Amino acid sequence: MSEAIEAEIIEPEEASELTVAYSPAVIEANFDALEAHVRRLVADYEGATYDMGKDENVKAAKRDRAYLNGIAKEIDERRKAVSREYTKPLAAFEDRCKAVAGIAKQAADGIKAQLDEAEEERQLRAYAKLREHYEEFAGLLAPVVPYERFHEKQWTNKTFGEVKAFKALEAKVERLAQDWETLKAQFQGEPFYDEAERELFATLDLGAAITAAHKAEEERRRIAELKAAMEPEPVEEPEP
Structure with missing residues (x-):
């Protein structure tokens, strides 16, 4: 071979x-x-x-x-x-x-x-501009909800554009502000309102906040029923 x-x-x-x-x-x-x-x-x-x-x-x-x-x-x-x-x-x-x-x-x-x-x-500079704009635009929300929770990665893309990113951020802030007002209208004054509000600011999701409110109320009700069941029955005093 x-x-x-x-x-x-x-x-x-x-x-x-x-x-x-x-x-x-x-x-x-x-x-x-x-x-x-x-x-x-x-x-x-x-x-x-x-x-x-x-x-x-x-x-x-x-x-x-x-x-x-x-x-x-x-x-x-x-x-x-x-x-x-x-x-x-x-x-x-x-x-x-x-x-x-x-x-x-x-x-x-x-x-x-x-x-x-x-x-x-460039993206870091774009991010800094968005955060600065948020702190100016968000008002009372800015100290409560950090910008990081609002940020979306696409906003700093060159193809997305600064003006479009600002408008998207503003729309997201306004939506949260509306959800906050809705939550206060439904639950403010209730003992579980603070938990619902924390959930809203953590997730930016009104549905999640309402669910948290209902769970907190259900838990409060169960605890109240448990305490009531554990209280001793009153003893009748004998007649003289």
Whole structure:
């Protein structure tokens, strides 16, 4: 069996693109003769049956199987050896391509790091402007609810825009202010109002706040019933 492959990179003193010269490889092998030889070796074993009730037959079956597997393994090992030799030039070619391309990639990565840093700084400035606008716009809510709970990541994206981000923030603050008024109208003065208000400011969700109010009221009712059940019954004074 013989094999041949050739791959060569043409490297002039300066080149603006990769120029490659290669010859398609041809692998020749004596497959016909090898197949005839293997068929002769295997002929006596095709369709063979063994009486596995006898130990000597079990040993013979194992021995025959090992022999046949050995034939297959020998051919497969040769195949792997040829494959390794065949792919060596290609592997060397790919490694060199990656190494040379890596020079440009490394320079590009250096620029990307600067772009990423500049973008991060821009987003921090945008975030600071939004927080400042919130503190001016939110009024009484600003000391109670930190800006971080209102912020949405998309607001600092360059494509979103500062004006649109300000309007989105204002709408969110106004919605919370309306929800706050709704909550006060329903529950202010109730013993569980503070818990509902805390839930509203923590989640910015009126539904969650109302649910918290109902749970707190239910808990208060259960505790009151438990206390009432634990109080001793009054003892009647005997008549004189």
